Amino acid sequence: MTDRDLINKAEEARKNGYAPYSRFPVGAALECYDGSVITGCNVENASLGCTICAERSAVCAAVSQGKQSFRRIAISSSGNEYCMPCGACRQVLSEFSTELEILCAREDGRYVSYRLSELLPHSFGRSNLGG
Numbered sequence: 001m002t003d004r005d006l007i008n009k010a011e012e013a014r015k016n017g018y019a020p021y022s023r024f025p026v027g028a029a030l031e032c033y034d035g036s037v038i039t040g041c042n043v044e045n046a047s048l049g050c051t052i053c054a055e056r057s058a059v060c061a062a063v064s065q066g067k068q069s070f071r072r073i074a075i076s077s078s079g080n081e082y083c084m085p086c087g088a089c090r091q092v093l094s095e096f097s098t099e100l101e102i103l104c105a106r107e108d109g110r111y112v113s114y115r116l117s118e119l120l121p122h123s124f125g126r127s128n129l130g131g
């Protein structure tokens with residue numbers, strides 16, 4: 001699967017984004033090492049702090065389907081800015097792979113890519129718990 005294929009899936013997922021408050025729908029497509037792709041979208045809530053980002057939505061869907069091994073994630077938003085994963089999503093993604101590749105795509109399809117370890121260096125993880 002090319003980067004473009006994965007971004008297309010994130011763009012498709014963005015159509016389901018539930019964003020009546022921010023008007024900023026986001027889609028994510030998480031590629032697993034078994035080749036499957038699990039998508040997610042943001043799900044906002046009137047109690048704004050209960051909002052779930054697209055990335056965490058995708059991770060929860062994947063884990064619920066028995067998948068925990070992730071290679072790449074594409075994130076798609078509207079507008080001219082690259083949608084970077086928020087701090088909470090970086091932390092949740094790091095639970096499963098600090099070397100995850102992250103593709104951040106803007107509306108015109110241009111994208112930038114990072115390793116999660118670049119975006120969340122010196123992260124807190126299971127080793128801190130002595131595991």
Ligand code: THU
Nearest residue numbers: 022024026042053054084085086
């Ligand atoms: N959002 C995401 O879904 N992912 C990100 O990486 C950044 C922000 C959502 C949360 C909220 O629904 C909207 O974007 C505005 O913050």
